[in-house]
Amino acid sequence: xxxxxxxPKYLVTQMGNDKSIKCEQNLGxxxxxxxxxxxxxxxxxxxxxNNKELIINETVPNRFSPKSPDKAHLNLHINSLELGDSAVxxxxxxxxxxxxxxYTFGSGTRLTVV
Amino acid sequence: TQLLEQSPQFLSIQEGENLTVYCxxxxxxxxxxxxxxxxxEGPVLLVTVVTGGEVKKLKRLTxxxxxxRKDSSLHITAAQPGDTGLYLCAGHSGGSNxxxxxxxxxxxxxxx
Numbered sequence: 001x002x003x004x005x006x007x008p009k010y011l012v013t014q015m016g017n018d019k020s021i022k023c024e025q026n027l028g029x030x031x032x033x034x035x036x037x038x039x040x041x042x043x044x045x046x047x048x049x050n051n052k053e054l055i056i057n058e059t060v061p062n063r064f065s066p067k068s069p070d071k072a073h074l075n076l077h078i079n080s081l082e083l084g085d086s087a088v089x090x091x092x093x094x095x096x097x098x099x100x101x102x103y104t105f106g107s108g109t110r111l112t113v114v
Numbered sequence: 115t116q117l118l119e120q121s122p123q124f125l126s127i128q129e130g131e132n133l134t135v136y137c138x139x140x141x142x143x144x145x146x147x148x149x150x151x152x153x154x155e156g157p158v159l160l161v162t163v164v165t166g167g168e169v170k171k172l173k174r175l176t177x178x179x180x181x182x183r184k185d186s187s188l189h190i191t192a193a194q195p196g197d198t199g200l201y202l203c204a205g206h207s208g209g210s211n212x213x214x215x216x217x218x219x220x221x222x223x224x225x226x
Contacts, residue, residue: 004156031212041200043157043216056213090156094212102147103214105156 003027006091006106013081014114020077021109023091031055032074033092033103034066043090049074081113117141118205118217126223130192135220137203138185144208146179146186151200151219193224 004025013019025032033056034046048056049068063079074091088110092103119138127133137146145164149157161170163179163186170177174197176189190197200221204214 033212041151041219041221043202043219045213048212050212092156102149102159102162103157105158107155 003104004091004093004106006089006109008109009107010110010112012112012114015081015083017081018077018079019081019111020075021089021091021111023074023076023106025072025091025093025104027093027095027104029093029095029104030071031094032068032071033094034074034076035090035092035105037088037090037108039087047074047076078111081111083113086111086113118203118215120201120203120217120220122220123218124221124223126225127193129194129224129226131224133190133193133222135188135190135201135222136185137187137217139205140184141205141207142183143205144183145206146183147204147206147214148177148186148188149202149204151202152198157200157202190222193222195224195226198222198224 006023031050033048035043036046037043045058046060047066051071052068065077068074088108090108091106094103095101121136145162147162148160150160151157161177166181166183168179174191178187200219202219203217206214
């Protein structure tokens with residue numbers, strides 16, 4: 001059983017389109033995250049939800065909107081996609097804070113905007 | 115803003131060699147984690163260090179947390195091709211802070 005699963009694995013779309021990435025975790029963790037990894041492999045946090053409540057919202061364009069219907073799911077919707085949105089997006093989860101238990105990551109969604 | 119600097123950024127060595135990767139910050143962290151990421155996959159947690167001066171071993175990998183909890187190192191003994199990957203350090207500032215701050219990573223290639 002995959003602990004943190006993201007779909008789709010690859011996403012190629014045109015500029016201006018709207019797309020969603022889904023994430024589900026079966027670990028019973030109470031906190032979920034979205035990270036963006038750029039072409040230089042730098043991982044930067046975008047959002048975090050704890051028990052369906054938004055707790056971290058970094059400087060992210062408001063074209064990006066996370067939604068957490070329950071604590072096992074955290075989806076990311078992106079409106080009006082731009083070339084600069086091309087990156088690998090990782091979903092992760094942790095129990096309580098990430099201090100000791102660390103994150104469990106999904107395998108990523110490679111988004112390419114053309 | 116807490117920053118973690120990793121060095122070197124790239125490292126290419128021959129099988130059997132030893133290597134050390136460094137992770138430095140001007141900020142104090144309550145804990146520091148090391149992850150390894152392979153192509154097409156997400157990072158996987160290797161270890162968490164919590165106490166200043168702490169040393170943890172994972173087979174041929176040795177992790178150390180600095181006394182002041184501002185830096186950490188990862189030493190690999192007798193590297194193997196299977197050690198190839200992106201090594202990331204990540205710091206947690208403690209308390210109810212849920213955020214991990216990641217370094218920019220060290221891309222290690224171990225040639226047979």
